[in-house]
Every structure is written in C-alpha cells, then in structure tokens.
Amino acid sequence: MSLSSNDNDWRSPCPVARILDILGDKWSMLVIRDLMLGKTRFKEFISSPERIPTNILTDRLNRFLIHGIVEKVPISEGGKRFAYQLTKKGNALRPILKAMVNWGLKYEEGTRIGIKTQK
C-alpha cells in the first residue's frame, strides 16, 4: 500500500518524528507489547490491565495495518473473526520496547513485568 499521498502530513524527515507520527501516543506501544507477548485477538487486547477503550484500539489496529506493522488473519469460516499478528516491520519494534522496559524498571519505582491479565 502506498502512503505517498500522505507524505505531506509528515512533520519532518527525522526518523524520530516519523515514528512518533505513527506510534506517538499513550496506547500504541501497549498494543505492540501485547502482540509481542503473543496476544492476537481484539478481546485479548482490551483485557489488558490498562483497559484500552475499544474505539482507540480499533483506531490503532487500523493504523498499524495501514503502516504494515500488523497483518490481519481470518480465524473463522465466514471471515468475521480475525487474529492480528506483527509483520517483520512490526517485530522490528522489539528493541524499542525492550529499551522502554529497561528504562522503566530502572527509573520508575513500582514497575514490574509479568503482570497478570484481568479476566
């Protein structure tokens, strides 16, 4: 999918500005985290402890699709239910997530990993 028609919306050619145009918000990297932890379904993402609102989740998943960060795979016969999975481009976000985890654990008191998902 070509994004060239939207190129004028980019703020600058800086790679940091560009990634923030796509993922710079309070929720995107939490969904990426969940995808990296093996979650694939809409209902799994909304069950995470941060309780992402469904409209925001829908928006972010669509944005990830447009930017080739996730792909959508039908998992039922009628094609009404989907699983989301990271593409190569999406998986390449792992070093960013890992660096965020390291920083948070070191500098923000009370953070921890391995938090149970709410049922």
Add this chain to the structure above:
Amino acid sequence: MSLSSNDNDWRSPCPVARILDILGDKWSMLVIRDLMLGKTRFKEFISSPERIPTNILTDRLNRFLIHGIVEKVPISEGGKRFAYQLTKKGNALRPILKAMVNWGLKYEEGTRIGIKTQK
C-alpha cells in the same frame, strides 16, 4: 520530589505503560532528541523543523522537570533565562531514541538524520 500522591494515576505497574504516561505523545521524544543533540534553550527547541508549539513545549519541559528527566540551570544574572539539560535519568533514554532512529531509517521511506535546524 515525591510523586507518590500521583501514583493512583498510573495505569498499571508495567514499565511500558509507565513510560508512556510520561513520554507517550507526539512531541516529548523530539525534545529529548534535541537535548541529546546539545540543544539547551527554549528558543532552540522551538526552532526545530517540527515547530513544536510553545505551550506544548512549556508543558513538556515542566513534566520532564517533575519526573527528574531534565534539570534547569539559570544562565543569566537575574535568573530569568534558563538552560535545560538531561539528568542521568534523562540521558538513560538514549537507547530508546537510538532504537527509534534505527527503526525509522530502516522502515520509513524518506527519513534521514542530520536535518538542519531552521533559523
């Protein structure tokens, strides 16, 4: 400075959620980028190509101060002009920024580093 009174505002103990509570927006990491590139002054930050609005810059710098990411140093006699510099905690964001740069350069067409600041 204790932030314990605000602990209830955190979304979860996940280090990713925590860092996004502080830095999860389209602008914060651009100011961190500028600080890492040696910019220290309010007028230098607003001269960057992305043209951060002054009210957003003021808000972000104050947030960075509260969270111990930057410190403010008076640079004139009356103490009316200030330079901002990264603390140890702020400098520790470098691996995150570096990973963002790497991802952007590899996966987002047209990105490049070494962009001239507008005068």
